[in-house]
Amino acid sequence: MLVPNFNIKAVDSTNNIWKEMEKYWNSLGDDYQIDFTEWMQRFTIDMIIEITTGKRTYTLPVYFNKLTTKKLVDIPPAILDDSEYFIHNMQKYISTFTTLAVFPYYIRHYMPILRNITKVGIECRNNVHGKILEIIKNRRKEIEENNDVVFDDMLTLLIVANTERDEIYKNSKPNLRPMTDDEILGNIRDAFIGGSETTKNAICVLVYYICKHPNVLKNLRQELDMIFGDYLDRPFILDDLSELKYCETVINESARMHHIAHSVRRVNSEPDEVLGYQWPASSEFLMFFEGSNKNPQYWKDPEVFNPDRFMSDDKIVKRNFILFGGGVRHCPGKKLAMIQMKGIIATLFRKYDVTLVNEELHYKSMLSNSIINGMFIKIKLRNMAFH
Numbered sequence: 001m002l003v004p005n006f007n008i009k010a011v012d013s014t015n016n017i018w019k020e021m022e023k024y025w026n027s028l029g030d031d032y033q034i035d036f037t038e039w040m041q042r043f044t045i046d047m048i049i050e051i052t053t054g055k056r057t058y059t060l061p062v063y064f065n066k067l068t069t070k071k072l073v074d075i076p077p078a079i080l081d082d083s084e085y086f087i088h089n090m091q092k093y094i095s096t097f098t099t100l101a102v103f104p105y106y107i108r109h110y111m112p113i114l115r116n117i118t119k120v121g122i123e124c125r126n127n128v129h130g131k132i133l134e135i136i137k138n139r140r141k142e143i144e145e146n147n148d149v150v151f152d153d154m155l156t157l158l159i160v161a162n163t164e165r166d167e168i169y170k171n172s173k174p175n176l177r178p179m180t181d182d183e184i185l186g187n188i189r190d191a192f193i194g195g196s197e198t199t200k201n202a203i204c205v206l207v208y209y210i211c212k213h214p215n216v217l218k219n220l221r222q223e224l225d226m227i228f229g230d231y232l233d234r235p236f237i238l239d240d241l242s243e244l245k246y247c248e249t250v251i252n253e254s255a256r257m258h259h260i261a262h263s264v265r266r267v268n269s270e271p272d273e274v275l276g277y278q279w280p281a282s283s284e285f286l287m288f289f290e291g292s293n294k295n296p297q298y299w300k301d302p303e304v305f306n307p308d309r310f311m312s313d314d315k316i317v318k319r320n321f322i323l324f325g326g327g328v329r330h331c332p333g334k335k336l337a338m339i340q341m342k343g344i345i346a347t348l349f350r351k352y353d354v355t356l357v358n359e360e361l362h363y364k365s366m367l368s369n370s371i372i373n374g375m376f377i378k379i380k381l382r383n384m385a386f387h
């Protein structure tokens, strides 16, 4: 994932997949109620798979085909079915995470209500793993058969790491072995899950808060119009993103209001003292980000949505805001997530007026995250006369 041109790939992929999704939306008509959560789920899955493996999945067109008989998609049915099989298993697997993570082995395997959830979760996890292993094996074969082709996605880099095809390894010969299929599987699976569910939820929250605050939308559009001028359709580039300063404050503030990965767990390897208490090794800590992001000691009117608070250089505000975790295990997809969030906000609100169908944000709070459900929007071409 950390290849030099990775950000450019992420920008291209966001632009291309967005264009495709926009074509589907437009064909469904102005008055169509878009299930934004479902579209975003599919958008983020198609995108993370493309940028980590270089292969495109087609969960977006499959969904479009379910909604209409219009013929916009020209992809063989077997390929579409394959994508649907994958997203179905991913969604089920993710929905059983809490049961698999929280309940001890005997409870989750033998307690009547949990037994079935566990069974489905394990079955879907095995199907997801099987699919990823198939992608890994195919790519190994492609690499072996193509001496000259340079593949520069995350999957290929993991496969060639510490082999003769790896430039760094070839030049310094460190005493390291290549990664096994299982190790690669773990990394790719974490990127698929980390890079789809969280981003989908974060984008929904962001769009919700912008729609609810017309004054924020006005400021945001001022910034967008300054950067993009009258070009409502110009794909964004990396340079645009670094100029989107106000947009970044809106992203931070919406995450502060409703963090979609609100806590993480940590275990101490050695005895330690925290807040005057002694903690033996292997104590489990739950780091509750929302506690810090809304603590009235640091935030004025913490329940008020006010992106301007991030405009100031207030060190206390900056130090107490947590979005992507911290320390050595902080989120490796931070940059990618910012590209997607800024890119989508810039593209959507530059061109369209967006209306929320429901006034409230529907979500389910889980042990460490929040899942947004059933967020419907309507879009129509932006009325430039009023903005």
Ligand code: HEM
Pocket: 190, 191, 192, 194, 195, 196, 198, 199, 202, 260, 261, 264, 265, 323, 324, 325, 326, 327, 328, 329, 330, 331, 332, 333, 334, 336, 337
């Ligand atoms: C708005 C979107 C996202 C948010 C809010 C988010 C948030 C987080 C948070 C809070 C953590 C835990 C960090 C810690 O323990 O200190 C994390 C971990 C992780 N994230 Fe993200 N993330 C997002 C997007 C992504 C993306 C796009 C990827 C794609 C690669 C990704 C991959 C991961 C992985 C693999 C981990 C586990 C890292 C580890 O345990 O070492 N995330 N993320």
